[in-house]
Amino acid sequence: xxxxxxxxxxxxxxxxxxxxxxxxxxxxxxxxxxxxxxxxxxxxxxxxxxxxxxxxxxxxxxxxxxxxxxxxxxxxx
Numbered sequence: 001x002x003x004x005x006x007x008x009x010x011x012x013x014x015x016x017x018x019x020x021x022x023x024x025x026x027x028x029x030x031x032x033x034x035x036x037x038x039x040x041x042x043x044x045x046x047x048x049x050x051x052x053x054x055x056x057x058x059x060x061x062x063x064x065x066x067x068x069x070x071x072x073x074x075x076x077x
Contacts, residue, residue, distance in 0.1 A: 003076065005053060005069040008043050013077040015040045023071030030071060034058055040077065 002017055016039045019027050034057065041057035051066045 001075065002073045005043075005055075005064075005072055005074060006066075008074075008076065010043050010045055012043050013040060014043075014074040015077055016072055017075050018073040020071050020073060026068050026071045030068065033062060035062075035072065 005014075008014060016035055016037050018037055019030070039057055041055045044054040044056050044061060046053050052063045053066075053069055054061055054063045056062075
């Protein structure tokens with residue numbers, strides 16, 4: 001089932017399956033950061049107000065703002 005990053009909680013594992021068609025502005029940036037389809041990651045933490053979110057993938061931690069994270073289509077593992 002494809003969902004957004006906002007549906008996950010700390011400790012959840014997920015896999016990137018694609019990008020929202022409306023997120024063209026961020027797609028290239030996310031790909032450059034290593035967020036390619038098929039990449040598995042885990043939710044490390046959310047900021048107190050929910051923005052940004054920190055994820056761990058490929059051995060490093062990455063922080064994404066809500067608008068960047070909303071472009072990702074993910075599948076919970």
